[in-house]
Amino acid sequence: MTGWHLDDDALRRYVERTDSLAEGTSAEQHLLSCEPCRARVNAAASVIDPSVIDPSVIDFAAVWDRTRDAVEAPRPSVFERLLRGAGLPAHEARLVAVASAFRAVWLTGVVAVLGFAALAAAVGHARGVWLFLAVAPIVPCLVVASSYDPWMDPALEPELVTPYPALRLVLLRTIAVLALALPAVLLFGLVVPGETAFAWLLPAVGFVAVVLAASTWVSPLRAAITVSSAWFALVWLLAARSGSPDAIIQGRAQAGFLVLAAGSFGVFILRRRQLRQLRPWR
Amino acid sequence: MDSGPSDSTLLLAVAERDLGAFRTLYERHSGWLAIRLARRCNDRDLVADAIGDTFVAVWQKPQGFRGDGDIAAWLWGIAIRRLVSRLRTRGGVAAVFEHAEVAPAAEDQVLLSVEYGDIGQALARLSPEMRAVIQAVVLDGLSAKEAAQLLHVPVSSVKTRLYRAKAHLRAALAEGSS
Numbered sequence: 001m002t003g004w005h006l007d008d009d010a011l012r013r014y015v016e017r018t019d020s021l022a023e024g025t026s027a028e029q030h031l032l033s034c035e036p037c038r039a040r041v042n043a044a045a046s047v048i049d050p051s052v053i054d055p056s057v058i059d060f061a062a063v064w065d066r067t068r069d070a071v072e073a074p075r076p077s078v079f080e081r082l083l084r085g086a087g088l089p090a091h092e093a094r095l096v097a098v099a100s101a102f103r104a105v106w107l108t109g110v111v112a113v114l115g116f117a118a119l120a121a122a123v124g125h126a127r128g129v130w131l132f133l134a135v136a137p138i139v140p141c142l143v144v145a146s147s148y149d150p151w152m153d154p155a156l157e158p159e160l161v162t163p164y165p166a167l168r169l170v171l172l173r174t175i176a177v178l179a180l181a182l183p184a185v186l187l188f189g190l191v192v193p194g195e196t197a198f199a200w201l202l203p204a205v206g207f208v209a210v211v212l213a214a215s216t217w218v219s220p221l222r223a224a225i226t227v228s229s230a231w232f233a234l235v236w237l238l239a240a241r242s243g244s245p246d247a248i249i250q251g252r253a254q255a256g257f258l259v260l261a262a263g264s265f266g267v268f269i270l271r272r273r274q275l276r277q278l279r280p281w282r
Numbered sequence: 283m284d285s286g287p288s289d290s291t292l293l294l295a296v297a298e299r300d301l302g303a304f305r306t307l308y309e310r311h312s313g314w315l316a317i318r319l320a321r322r323c324n325d326r327d328l329v330a331d332a333i334g335d336t337f338v339a340v341w342q343k344p345q346g347f348r349g350d351g352d353i354a355a356w357l358w359g360i361a362i363r364r365l366v367s368r369l370r371t372r373g374g375v376a377a378v379f380e381h382a383e384v385a386p387a388a389e390d391q392v393l394l395s396v397e398y399g400d401i402g403q404a405l406a407r408l409s410p411e412m413r414a415v416i417q418a419v420v421l422d423g424l425s426a427k428e429a430a431q432l433l434h435v436p437v438s439s440v441k442t443r444l445y446r447a448k449a450h451l452r453a454a455l456a457e458g459s460s
Contacts, residue, residue, distance in 0.1 A: 042313030
């Protein structure tokens with residue numbers, strides 16, 4: 001500390017930015033080590049005439065409120081931080097990440113089910129391959145459905161009170177869920193021998209699209225359960241009749257799943273306004 | 283105004299999760315930080331965001347201050363880097379970085395040369411681009427990369443401008459003293 005301080009004129013020129021670079025630099029160096037002068041700049045900052053120098057007029061109270069909220073909020077989950085790292089704004093990341101599917105328990109359950117199926121398949125038991133084909137395609141659509149079903153996730157209710165494009169939320173969540181679920185299923189698929197490993201991919205995409213489309217009429221969870229039951233029945237039937245999973249793996253069936261996916265997604269986009277009913281399923 | 287706990291006492295309290303001390307620290311430093319940041323960036327919202335980021339960072343890591351030098355200087359170091367990183371994520375917004383381009387009145391001119399001698403004049407003769415680089419790298423202590431992000435120019439331009447600006451200043455000062 002020295003006895004030297006910025007004189008009033010220099011201070012005013014600094015705050016109003018009518019000084020030269022040399023003068024400004026000197027003022028800044030002094031301010032770093034002089035608390036009284038900093039206090040004078042603060043005082044000047046609060047009475048600046050906006051017409052003179054607009055950019056410096058900041059609502060410090062509002063910034064403080066935001067800062068306090070930020071430090072008082074619980075630390076975002078790993079997944080939420082990942083989403084934010086991917087460029088999603090903070091409030092959207094929170095909205096996407098709050099879904100129940102991202103709770104560790106859920107994922108563990110899903111992974112365990114798939115693990116058993118893949119294990120059974122890898123052991124080479126014919127029934128194991130069937131089991132894998134029955135389970136793997138429906139996992140993504142079940143996870144998607146549970147990721148925004150209010151019945152499963154009470155945390156969602158207050159969120160949807162705020163106006164927010166439901167389509168965007170559903171799509172964001174779907175993409176986020178698939179980004180989590182697909183690698184897991186894919187990984188287990190690698191354990192399964194032959195083409196079976198990837199045969200589930202198109203049906204899975206198709207089912208997700210069906211669930212999205214159906215959720216414009218009924219609750220997504222109900223849609224997912226219906227789709228899963230139908231798929232189980234179909235696989236059961238095929239297994240009982242032919243005993244070979246070729247019927248699902250062959251090109252014609254796969255093309256059919258692709259058509260199913262495209263068609264359902266079209267329906268979903270066309271009926272997206274019905275998504276406003278996202279909340280009150282009971 | 284100048285009574286009350288010192289900055290380092292406040293920072294210790296912040297480390298103990300004392301929100302009141304945090305608030306005092308904010309009130310003591312947000313004003314001048316904003317004024318100084320606004321000299322680097324014309325976007326008021328961006329400056330406000332950078333201020334918020336700075337204090338969130340202080341709350342999260344108050345132990346980042348090692349106890350050497352002024353807390354104000356430490357805060358400034360955080361603030362200018364937060365501004366750079368805000369600018370980087372915002373992308374399109376250019377950092378308009380300039381003093382009001384008013385020609386100093388004649389008597390100010392005299393005062394300046396009395397106060398700062400040749401350096402002030404030598405700096406004033408630099409082009410705005412060179413002055414911006416000098417300010418970012420030499421005075422604010424940013425790396426060439428950070429300065430490039432702040433000024434929206436390639437790193438190589440920062441380096442060449444800095445080199446030329448230094449050469450220019452050196453020549454101007456040598457000329458003045460001889």
